[in-house]
Amino acid sequence: MAEMLRVNNLVKHFPVRQGFFGRSRGKIHAVDGVSFTLEENQTLGLVGESGCGKSTIGFCILRLIKPTAGEVWFEGHNLVTAPPETLRQLRKELQIVFQDPFGSLNPRMTVAQIIEEPLLNHLDLSASRRREMVAESLSMVGLLPEHATRFPHEFSGGQRQRICLARALILRPKVIICDEPVSALDVSVQAQVLNLLSKLQRELKLSYLFVSHDLAVIRHVSHRVAVMYLGQIVEEADVKELYSRPLHPYTQALLSAVPVPNPRKRRRRILLEGDVPSPLDPSPACRFHSRCPNAMEICREAAPPLRSINEDHQVACHLYDENRPAPAESGNKKTLPAIPGGNTTNQTM
Amino acid sequence: MIRDLIHSPTLRLWQDTFRELKRSRSAIVGGVLILLIVGTSIAFPLFYRVDPLAQDLMSRLMPPVWQSGGSWAHPLGTDNLGRDVLSRILYGSRVSLMVGFSSVLVAEIMGILLGLFSGYYGGKIDTVIMRVADIFMAYPFMLLTISVIAVLGNSILNLILVLGISDWVTYARTVRGSVLALKEKEFVRAAHSLGTRNRTILRRHIFPNILSPMLVLGTVRVANIIIWESGLSFLGMGVPPPRPTWGRMLAEGRLYITDAWWLVTLPGLAIMMTILAINLFGDGLRDALDPRLRNV
Numbered sequence: 001m002a003e004m005l006r007v008n009n010l011v012k013h014f015p016v017r018q019g020f021f022g023r024s025r026g027k028i029h030a031v032d033g034v035s036f037t038l039e040e041n042q043t044l045g046l047v048g049e050s051g052c053g054k055s056t057i058g059f060c061i062l063r064l065i066k067p068t069a070g071e072v073w074f075e076g077h078n079l080v081t082a083p084p085e086t087l088r089q090l091r092k093e094l095q096i097v098f099q100d101p102f103g104s105l106n107p108r109m110t111v112a113q114i115i116e117e118p119l120l121n122h123l124d125l126s127a128s129r130r131r132e133m134v135a136e137s138l139s140m141v142g143l144l145p146e147h148a149t150r151f152p153h154e155f156s157g158g159q160r161q162r163i164c165l166a167r168a169l170i171l172r173p174k175v176i177i178c179d180e181p182v183s184a185l186d187v188s189v190q191a192q193v194l195n196l197l198s199k200l201q202r203e204l205k206l207s208y209l210f211v212s213h214d215l216a217v218i219r220h221v222s223h224r225v226a227v228m229y230l231g232q233i234v235e236e237a238d239v240k241e242l243y244s245r246p247l248h249p250y251t252q253a254l255l256s257a258v259p260v261p262n263p264r265k266r267r268r269r270i271l272l273e274g275d276v277p278s279p280l281d282p283s284p285a286c287r288f289h290s291r292c293p294n295a296m297e298i299c300r301e302a303a304p305p306l307r308s309i310n311e312d313h314q315v316a317c318h319l320y321d322e323n324r325p326a327p328a329e330s331g332n333k334k335t336l337p338a339i340p341g342g343n344t345t346n347q348t349m
Numbered sequence: 350m351i352r353d354l355i356h357s358p359t360l361r362l363w364q365d366t367f368r369e370l371k372r373s374r375s376a377i378v379g380g381v382l383i384l385l386i387v388g389t390s391i392a393f394p395l396f397y398r399v400d401p402l403a404q405d406l407m408s409r410l411m412p413p414v415w416q417s418g419g420s421w422a423h424p425l426g427t428d429n430l431g432r433d434v435l436s437r438i439l440y441g442s443r444v445s446l447m448v449g450f451s452s453v454l455v456a457e458i459m460g461i462l463l464g465l466f467s468g469y470y471g472g473k474i475d476t477v478i479m480r481v482a483d484i485f486m487a488y489p490f491m492l493l494t495i496s497v498i499a500v501l502g503n504s505i506l507n508l509i510l511v512l513g514i515s516d517w518v519t520y521a522r523t524v525r526g527s528v529l530a531l532k533e534k535e536f537v538r539a540a541h542s543l544g545t546r547n548r549t550i551l552r553r554h555i556f557p558n559i560l561s562p563m564l565v566l567g568t569v570r571v572a573n574i575i576i577w578e579s580g581l582s583f584l585g586m587g588v589p590p591p592r593p594t595w596g597r598m599l600a601e602g603r604l605y606i607t608d609a610w611w612l613v614t615l616p617g618l619a620i621m622m623t624i625l626a627i628n629l630f631g632d633g634l635r636d637a638l639d640p641r642l643r644n645v
Contacts, residue, residue: 062542
């Protein structure tokens with residue numbers, strides 16, 4: 001399988017300014033060293049609670065906001081450092097569908113004008129050819145060519161999201177970033193849009209980066225899933241593996257919170273206590289330790305790196321540190337340089 | 350070609366606006382009044398040709414026709430120099446409307462341009478423009494106008510420029526606020542991700558969406574400028590005499606207010622009616638321009 005998009009160590013800090021002269025009062029660590037790869041014709045689900053930086057990653061990839069550090073590799077170009085004109089050309093291949101179907105369409109433009117905007121930006125086509133392509137794009141997302149002359153306010157939420165998709169698809173991109181594309185829709189409409197997304201993926205060989213907080217939606221659409229907590233990926237695995245064998249305590253808690261539509265089925269809920277710590281200058285400890293039911297001494301001292309459990313499953317948690325219970329040896333330091341004292345805290349779990 | 354034009358979406362938006370406008374009672378009343386006022390100010394020489402400057406010292410302070418002592422020769426009476434009040438009000442309407450609309454145009458163009466750049470590009474451009482705006486806000490408008498008029502002399506053109514320039518801040522601030530809000534809208538972000546250039550985003554996505562609030566703000570400010578012009582004329586800083594304006598009529602008439610009520614009341618009523626008409630129309634326009642308020 002070919003690699004489509006690779007994100008290396010992406011960092012985005014938002015400075016917090018206060019007062020008349022805008023003195024910096026620290027930084028919000030929205031995204032803190034995130035790396036992942038999106039394979040061709042696959043969907044990578046990015047899941048996490050509000051404010052964990054999921055959408056920021058999407059915006060950083062498209063350079064809608066400028067990342068603080070890191071690399072985004074796409075078609076042999078690093079999008080983070082690409083000059084404006086190269087970036088503009090690459091945007092043909094890289095599209096986004098937003099969460100809010102009401103805000104993402106200009107209320108003063110007709111559907112035809114909205115959908116043909118990418119054509120005007122990138123290609124020099126005749127008006128009749130543009131009209132054809134708009135009609136084609138509309139029918140691809142299940143709308144009628146007659147809809148082209150209407151205005152966005154004449155459509156429902158689901159239809160508007162289809163219009164957004166038609167606009168994203170008209171240039172035949174390779175990657176679409178779906179930023180919570182269904183969370184503003186009714187559940188019945190959600191299913192329609194999700195099925196449409198899967199159908200288009202099959203037909204057009206699209207790759208999706210699918211951002212959502214809805215575990216059921218993520219499970220439905222994704223091939224791989226990355227779980228985020230406070231700006232970092234804590235677990236990444238194949239979708240089946242992740243849902244059947246979640247390893248990180250946060251993932252376990254998230255999955256246990258999904259309601260099961262069977263009143264007889266007994267399930268154990270993991271209730272997290274406390275709040276998400278402030279993303280303002282976080283401590284070097286594991287970010288989840290204040291809420292983790294399995295927190296250990298080491299969790300308060302050092303953040304665990306993302307480690308591979310098998311070829312398909314990565315997790316960032318000290319619980320799965322194979323070297324942890326081992327006695328102090330020089331070899332440990334070589335494999336785990338990021339954890340000072342990692343070999344001395346072999347306490348009971 | 351013609352069919353394309355008829356079916357052009359922009360035209361359809363304006364047709365929709367017009368249809369909505371016809372539904373709003375306040376817009377109809379305001380619109381009809383404005384048409385009447387503007388129409389009269391243009392067309393009155395066709396049916397009422399009395400020189401507003403001709404003095405008739407024999408018939409000074411003559412009351413309106415319906416009061417004892419009035420005559421049809423001067424339907425709304427005469428002032429302290431025996432000049433015809435109706436004719437002066439009619440001529441005054443030209444000055445007031447011209448100054449009002451032209452100043453708003455000057456202010457709108459300046460304010461929209463500066464506000465767009467300030468809000469969209471942000472950073473240093475924003476800081477400089479907004480600090481200059483702060484200076485303008487902090488500087489008393491009357492003092493500014495008086496000093497500029499004192500230096501450049503008072504002519505209608507100077508007055509229009511001064512009133513326009515001293516009012517750009519209102520527009521620039523409003524535009525900047527709208528642009529900041531629009532910039533975060535997803536359709537603007539979407540345009541970025543589609544590879545639309547900044548200039549095009551400003552023209553295609555931002556400008557059309559600030560135009561209707563600007564139109565509404567403009568109608569309200571026309572009323573304000575007319576009052577300012579009256580105030581300046583009242584202070585003797587407005588349009589140079591002997592050209593009659595509503596403000597100067599108020600200023601001159603106030604000396605005789607106990608003997609001749611009509612000298613202040615009638616131009617005052619003219620100002621009031623004009624402003625009321627413009628405000629009513631602006632109100633209806635605001636509702637009509639918002640496609641979200643429409644029930645299609």
